[in-house]
Amino acid sequence: MDQLTKCKTDSCSVETSQAVYKRRPNANVYETDDAVLLELEIPGVSEKDVNIKLEDGVMSIEAHVSADVPEAFKDSRNKVVYERSFRLRRDIDTDKITAEIKNGVLSLALYIAESAKPKKIKVKAG
Numbered sequence: 001m002d003q004l005t006k007c008k009t010d011s012c013s014v015e016t017s018q019a020v021y022k023r024r025p026n027a028n029v030y031e032t033d034d035a036v037l038l039e040l041e042i043p044g045v046s047e048k049d050v051n052i053k054l055e056d057g058v059m060s061i062e063a064h065v066s067a068d069v070p071e072a073f074k075d076s077r078n079k080v081v082y083e084r085s086f087r088l089r090r091d092i093d094t095d096k097i098t099a100e101i102k103n104g105v106l107s108l109a110l111y112i113a114e115s116a117k118p119k120k121i122k123v124k125a126g
Helices: 003-009
Strands: 011-015 018-023 027-031 035-041 050-055 058-064 078-087 098-102 105-111
Touching: 035 078, 050 098, 058 105
Parallel strands: 018 078
Antiparallel strands: 011 018, 027 035, 035 105, 050 058, 058 078, 098 105
């Protein structure tokens, strides 16, 4: 695919002689009783090239394709950046969010605050 076509299908800007392609990674979201689980496909990215920040209830993820990955995951003339943001639910405990990257998939666990979970009240016989 030529550079013009890529710029039409992906967000693109030019940095010196290198085009920067901003891609929105595919994401899967699962919910359990205890957490919201998020998986993003970001091939060619290592943990040192992932930046996750929380601000005003929004979690933003930015990841750059590493310089030390196999050629199949990068374009030698262009720079690839994955970007995606998610508005967090109010019941997420932001102090307990975990993230792990393995085989090109970034997995995040966003745990639901204990105070937000339904409570079962035991009834005693009187």
